[in-house]
Amino acid sequence: MASKGKSSESVKVIVRCRPLNSTEEANGNYRIVEMEGRTGAVTLTRPAGGSSEDPKVFSFDKVYDWNSQQATLYAETAAPIVDSVLQGFNGTIFAYGQTGTGKSHTMEGKEAPEELRGIIPRAFHHIFDAITAVANPGKEFLVRASYLEIYNEEIRDLLAKNATHRLELKENTDSGVYVKDLTSYVVKSVRECDKLREFGHKNRKTGETLMNKDSSRSHAIFTITVEQCETMPDGHASIRMGKLNMVDLAGSERQSKTGATGERLKEATRINLSLSALGNCISALVDGKSSHIPYRDSKLTRMLQDSLGGNTKTVMIANLGPADYNYEESLSTLRYANRAKNIQNKPKINEDPKDAMLREFQEEIARLRDQLNAAGTSGGPGGGPGGGHRELVVEKVVEKEVVVERVVGVSQEEVDRIRRELEAAKEAEKQALLDENLAQREEALRAQAALLEQQERMASEAERVAETERKLRDLEAKLIGSDGTNIIDEHARQQQELERYQAELRRREDAEREAARALQEQQDAMLAKEEKYGSLQEEADAKGRKLKKLYAKYKAAQSEIADLQAEFQTEREDMLETVRELTRQLKLKAATIDLFVPPEEQAKIESRAEWDDEAEEWHIARAELAGNAVANGRPQASRHGRRPVSVHAKIASILNPSNPRYKGENVLALELEMPERTTQDYEGVQLxxxxxxxxxxxxxxxxxxxxxxxxxxxxxxxxxxxxxxxxxxxxxxxxxxxxx
Structure with missing residues (x-):
């Protein structure tokens, strides 16, 4: 695979904050998050009643407050990634944050109104609009789509008929990490992509918690692969393939706030473990000292392995909740995102990939054309099997006349009577056929009249449309600028120019922010250098200023350490509570098994169980043939019987009724054996x-x-x-x- 553009590129980190919801406003919560869109700064203030430390300030590539629009977010953050995918790069956009902060709204949004569409549906329009706008006839495109979820560390295909079937994660040197047997559909329009997304979204796992009525309980990844083949003037064909991963992560949550129990607690534990593994990978990538990146700790990190430190342009959208009672979660999200912006990727254009399906399609088309050409030239006109004419097989219908022969023992009068009856029946049948034919002709005349009337209406409508088109052309012909150009075309051109200017303005703003950051770092570095002073007082003043600045940094570092320790202690307590709850459930299950499953049956199950290292769970061979799993394949119960019995058992029970082996389990049909009496009759009180x-x-x-x-x-x-x-x-x- 050839590569271009091997320069290093950092992960773009975007922060978005939702507005206060109605529940938070009703509870009297207030906003503790402030955002500065021009500088990309986020300020987080500790709620009242806490320590009196300074607010936390973080800086990111872009920030969007509670008044931001979906279209603006897409145009400034996601659109450049989609454009790079159309050029042959790999791209990943994923949303991270606490549960209930608007990740699914950012990625998917709502169908109506159009302003509320999220990144995924807007990317569909972006890709197909760009393909339609290509005027090069030598370019061919192939677009594929797939949709999967990671639920409880199990990969499921959301586009398959059986969405609960678990898929395996594989890896090879050509295509890297991939999902075996994942369904991939070739799509040709935005509507087809929307149908796949809607179908997969219905199969996705969601559930209600105290913090979110419709909380995502799984990580969902919608992947679009764009392959393009361009034929050069010399006849050489070049193939590029870009893959766009749009990831909607499940939200991190704490059991004390969500009130998760039972299955919800198990889901939350898996979600937090996978997000913790993702955080460990980010920390290892940023550290620079770690020689091992723990991608294999979770299915999620293996799926995003190429997006973090690999061959991908990546954008992370960190979602925040603005309420004061979510201070710890918001601070954790900001620290998480602050580490991620230091990850360096090395994106490159994927040219002539070995796993490109477009090449296979072209080879198959060429093979079929060769077969058609060979079939057209192998036989003469009207000749043998390969000729130009096909043998027409006509089914012949032969009417046979019914002949009534003279039968020995039947009189001539009887024969004449039978003949008359047959002729009468024939005449009646003929009359019925004539009546039916007449009715059909009348129906055909009515249909023909209705068709003529409809054609007349269509002709008048066509005339009206033609008249409207003529008027429209006349009006368009009048809309000519002073320089002879069409005003409509000029407006479209100006709109394109405006979009280019806006993109250039955004690039300049980004460059200004980078320059401001570099200047601040340079000033900090200059303070650390040894300087020459004209007098002792000047030296004392300069070192005093330096000391104050260093002391402020020292206090900030101390506060940061205290916050990290408090956050670690809170997470530790929450994990311990989760472990206690899971231990209680485990003990309950163990007690249930001990009380209801005999020890010898437990030993049989344990002897047949095998441990799967990759899935980290136990498997029992041929479990599908055990218990009620095959009840549907068994014969139906015989009448007046308790359970299905074989033919041999029925015959044996009839021949030898006294044999208890073939008796049913209906206790009403069994003879009871009375036990030895251990009581006596009551005779009253002895005085x-x-x-x-x-x-x-x-x-x-x-x-x-x-x-x-x-x-x-x-x-x-x-x-x-x-x-x-x-x-x-x-x-x-x-x-x-x-x-x-």
Whole structure:
């Protein structure tokens, strides 16, 4: 692969801040972010109640505040990348930021109104408008599109019929990192690209959190590959291929703010790990001392390997939330972006790539043309199989006359009767056919009349259109400038000139900012040099100024270290809380398995499981044939049966009903075996005989009971002794029968 333009180029970093939403305004939150579009500075102020340190100031290539428009953002940041892709470079545009800061709005936007379209749909129009404007007949273009997502460290094809199927990430020396079996469609218009994007967006994983009602739970990458073949005057064909990756990253989030639990917590953990791996790669690229870049720590970093430190023109759009309660997240995003702007890429034009599909298409077209030419010259006119005429096969329909033969044993009168009946049926059928033909003719006449009427209307409409076109040409002919040029064409030319002037103005502004930064660095370097002073006072004043400046830098560095430590501690606590939650879920799953899966079955599963190092997960061979996975392929249950049974089992159960092997599992059809009895019947309460005698006497049917013999009973049951002699003295006590 030939290369051009090997000069180093830094990653362009853009910062965009959304406005306060209705929820933040209702909660009384206020904006802590200030932006200066001319200098590219972002100022972040600590909320009230925190430490009284100075605001944080960062400088970037471009900044866009809450009043920025989608069209302006695209024209100044994304359009140069798309233009470079049309020239044969690789380009990447990706949005990064906290969840709910407007990344999907920046990349995709909304279909209506047109002003709200994001970078991806605008890039479609940009590419096909540029291809249409090419007036060189010797240039041919081939545009392909693909759409994938990285969800829970699994790559999924959003344009496939089964979007949940996991794809593998491969790498070779020719094409670098690629996704095996990824669907790629050849597109010929903006509408086809929009349909693919809409179809893939429906398959993308989204979910609701406390910070975003429609939060993206995966990293999405829409890729457009533009191949162009230009035929030189000497007949040599040159192919260039540019690839544009438009990446909508999932937002970084904290469990304490999003309230993620269960599946959402698992998704957030994967998202944060992949974004952390991306940050580690950026830090390693900027450090300069690291000999190893950890691209393989995540599928995302492997996919963006060529975009960070490779053969790609890259633009990073960092999205911010302006509210005071997101101070830590906004500061982390700004530091992240500030490191990324120091990455150096080496973009080059991809000429005559080995994996260009346009070359394959041209070779296939040439082969088919050769076959057609060979087929046209191999046979004579009307000759053999290769001749110019094809054999016309005509299906012949032969009407057979029904002949009624004389049958032995049938009289002539019967034969005549049958003949008359056949003739009558034939006449009736003929009359029906005539009636049907007449109806068809009437319908055809009505359709012909309607067609004539429609043709007359179309003719009158064509005359009206022709008259309108004539008037339009007359008006256009009148719109001629003083120099003889058409005013409409002149307006289009002026519009193109204006766009060129605006692009040149943007380049000059960028150059001015770079010059201002270089001047500031030069001044700082001059302060560090040894100087000669005319007097001790002059030397003291100069060194005092230098000392104050160095002390301010020292205090800023101390504050930065404290912020980094606090941010690290916050992230550590959040990760620990996530680990605790995941550990609780893991223990719950382990307890469920221990309680409901027998140990011998667990041992069988563990013996069949195999560890996949690349996917970092366990796999069980032929798991698709286990359990309910093959229930649809089994035979239907027999009537009055509990489950599907084979023919052998049915026959065996009929021949030997007593064999329990072939019996169903319906407990109502089984004979129960009673267990040995371990209880006895209830016989009531066993009372003391003396007490029982007293109760029976109390329940006697007589009206009065004599208690003369009561002295024989224990005193605890009868204590009537009015004289205190210790006995009843033969007194009688009338006890009435209690009411029943």
């Amino acid at each position: 003391n005989p003396t007490i029982k005698q007293a109760i029976d006497a109390a329940l006697d049917d007589s009206e009065e009971l004599s208690l003369e013999g009561a002295q024989n009973l224990p005193s605890m049951y009868f204590s009537y002794d009015p004289e205190g002699t210790g006995r009843a003295k033969g007194r009688k006590k009338s006890i009435k029968k209690p009411a029943r």
